[in-house]
Amino acid sequence: MSTSTYRIRSGDTLSALASRFKTSVSALARHNKIANPNLIYAGRTLRIPGRGDSFEPVRGGTRGGGRPGGTGGTSGGGKVQGSGGAASPGNVTPAMRKLASAGRAAALGMGGYNSQGLCATGVSRAIQNAFGFKVWGNGNQIDxxxxxxxxxxxxxxxxxALKTPGLVLTWEKTSSRLGSIYGHTAITTGDGRSSVSDFIERNTLGAGGRSGLKIFMPII
Known part of the structure; x- marks a missing residue:
């Protein structure tokens, strides 16, 4: 079987890479001896089974991607190795506060406390209202x-993240039928519990069945 290599980047998830290279999560995990598919390490080399061509071949790198890191993540929040970032509850910028406010306004103007199935629309509307530009894509594309x-x-x-206002959250998949296809995205309010998109989700931390979490901070 031919094999190509790929250097894992911050923000990659094993399921997204499996889809990208037309293989399965289990095949990638088995081929690279990854014990927890939700935890992969940015900068490591991932071997892609069954491909004759290489995508971003790595020379001189260490083979295997089994060292846990967290470019994936679960609803509990996986850390992204090497992504950097200075966001914290005590380090909130005016842009973050502006986005949190715009996010809440968008949610109240759309579904209130009831989901409309338009999470990416709500987040995009908030970003446009806060910063003047639109971001396209569904929940697992907007990142x-x-x-x-x-x-x-x-x-x-x-x-x-939930204690910090104005962060954009994206999940690759959720437990609902549409969420398993389109993922989910939201903006943090900073109250430690809720997030907003097309509606106000009162307990984001308690929402189960979500995977592939990524967190983004505005740097405008």
């Missing part, structure tokens, strides 16, 4: 479309 000169991925748990 790739956030302009990197205006947002950066940060290293923190979901619990920490």
């Amino acid at each position: 790739n479309n956030l302009p990197r000169d205006k947002f950066k991925q940060v290293n923190m748990s979901l619990e920490q």
Whole structure:
């Protein structure tokens, strides 16, 4: 079987890479001896089974991707190794406060406390109202479309993020039928519990069945 290699980047998840390279999470985990598919380490080399061509081949790197890190994550919040970031409850910028306020206004103007199934629309509307530009994509695409000169991925748990206003949360998948296809995205309010999108979710920390968490901070 031919094998190619890929250097894992901050923000990658094993399920997303499996889809990208037309293989399965279990095959990647088995091929790279990864015990926990939710934890992969940015900078490590991932071997892609069954591919004759290499995608971003790594020369001189260490083979295998089994060292836990956390470019994936669960609803409890996986950390992203090497992503950096200075967001914290005690370090809130005016841009973050502005986005949190715009997010709450968008949620109240759409579904209130009831989901409309339009989470990415709510987040995009909040970003546009706060900063003047629109971000396209559904819940598990919007993270790739956030302009990197205006947002950066940060290293923190979901619990920490919920205490910090104005962060963009994205999950690759949720437990609902639509969420398993389109994922979910929201903006933190900073109260330690809730987040907003097309509605106000009172207990984001208690929402189960979510995976592939990424967290982004505005740097405008």
